[in-house]
Amino acid sequence: MPEMGDKGITRARRIVQWMLNMTLAVVWLVVLLAIVVNVGLETISLVRAALSLIGLVVFSWLFLRITRAILNRSYATREVVLSGILALALAALGGASPTGWGFVPLGWLSVAAVGLSRRNAILLGVGTALVTSPIVILAMLSGQDPAGVNEEGSVAGLVVGVLVYNVLLAATLPWANRLWVWIWQLAEQAHVGKEAQSRLAVAEERLRFARDLHDLVGHQLSAIAVKSELAARLAADPDAAAAEMAEVRSLARKALRELREAVRGYRELDLVAELGSVRAVLEAAGVDCRLHLPYRDVPAEVAPVFAWVIREAVTNVLRHSTASVCDITVRFTDEEAILEVRNDGVTPKPIEDLGTGLAGLTERLAAVGGTLTARPNGSGQFTLRAVAPVLAGVPA
Incomplete structure (x- = not known):
């Protein structure tokens, strides 16, 4: 799997888990403030x-288990039930103030x-609103609301408290x-889709290679088999058998030559074809690929090397950014x-962390008298730059 992709997903998971658990932090903050106020007013022992x-410590442990289950795409039914019962018990035990212990059931509902x-x-x-409303109303009637929503026991205070508690917060926290x-x-x-696209590209390349091999040498190999069988039947006629075997030898040499040409075609990439291929792969992965090319063809002595550089550079873009x-x-x-390949979406890291591909490219460029540099720019961008002399020839 792509390394940076894994780090990105891990970071996204950590952020979401932090946001889910933020509700628990708010619960603790509200409860601690309520305890200070209630103890000071002597409304709670x-x-x-x-x-x-x-009880809140136990509730927090269950809460964290629920959030971990959510990120694992499962539903912690047992923990949800136990923490729900405990949340109601804490609300009743602590006074059920909407701005105090009565906030605990809301924290439970949020996950x-x-x-x-x-x-x-x-x-x-x-x-949840139907169950907690009576508890909240009783808490307000008994003067256990430290925020003093309105005059103690007034109808307006009850309405405002219930609406804020059960309608506004209960309707927003879970959906957030x-x-x-x-x-x-x-x-x-x-x-996952990006990873599947990479696997599909590899599979398509294998199919193309298999198809080319079949088209290039399949006919000659079939002819060799037929000629060999015919030569065996003509064993009684040495001259005819020798002629057939001569054709077999010629066909075998031709098949071997075409096979070498096919393999060489994969080892010496075509720059134009590679540019089109990497652009399709990048755009399929959701990356906007912008090509800035000269109006003339790149010199033949450096085009194959640049094709390899582009392939490795784009592979690093998909893997490490x-x-x-x-x-x-x-x-x-x-x-x-x-040749320059510049992309965003990276963090500063040592070049050696990018794998051994760049070392191979450095050797290829050195063989034609060129150089390769690759480094992050410090602003979330990475630039790979290859320079090769035009008059240098590629060794055979």
């Missing part, structure tokens, strides 16, 4: 506060609704987390030819 905190169908998530939100998980799943699917743009520039003068 230290024993009840201590027991509630112990319990993730992984369910839209219909079941709505039903769970409505059910569902959105984060949905975005992460889209990123994961895009990563999350690029959205890749610029390929080719230019030459009477003295030298220059």
Whole structure:
């Protein structure tokens, strides 16, 4: 799998997990503030506060197990049920203030609704509101709301408290987390699609090679088989058998020559064909490929080497970056030819971390008197630059 792709998915997973667990951090913040206020007003005893905190620790452990299950594409039913019961118990034990312990069931709902169908998530939100509303109303009537939404026990205060608690927060927290998980799943699917595209490109190249071999040497090999069989039948006529075997030898030499030409064609790439191939692969992977080419053909002595450089460079783009743009520039003068491949979506890293492919390219360019440089630019971009003298010949 592409290295940077794996790092990108891991980073996306970490961000989504951090956002899911952020709700738990908010729960702790609200509860701790409520404890300070309630203890100061002596509306809750230290024993009840201590027991509630112990229960909140257990709730947090279950909460973290639920978020891990969400990112593993499973639903932790047991943890959801146990943490839901514990959330209601903590709300009742701590006073059920909408700005205090009553916020714990909301934290539970924010992750319990993730992984369910839209219909079941709505039903769970409505059910949570119906169960917690009486607890909240009782807490406000008894003066346990440290925020003092309105006059104690007033109808307006009850309405505002219930609406804020059950309609606004209960309707937004779960769907915000569902959105984060949905975005992460889209990123994961895009990563899988990119990997599948790379495998498809390899498979197509193998099929093309097999087809070329069949077309080039298949006929000669079939003819050799027929001629050999005919020569065996003509064993009684030495002259005729010798003539047939001479044709077999000629066919075998021709097949061997064409096979060598086929293999050499794969070893010495065509620059124009390679440019079209890498552009198709990059665009299929969602990378905008921009070609900046001269109006004249690249000199024949450097074109095959540049084709190899482009193939390796694009392979590194797909493996080691999350690029959205890749610029390929080719230019030459009477003295030298220059190839540059520049892409975004990288982080600064040592060149040796990019694998052994660049070492092979350096040797190829050195064979024709050229040089290769590859380095990050420090602004999320990476540039590979190959320079080769135009008058240098490629060794046979």
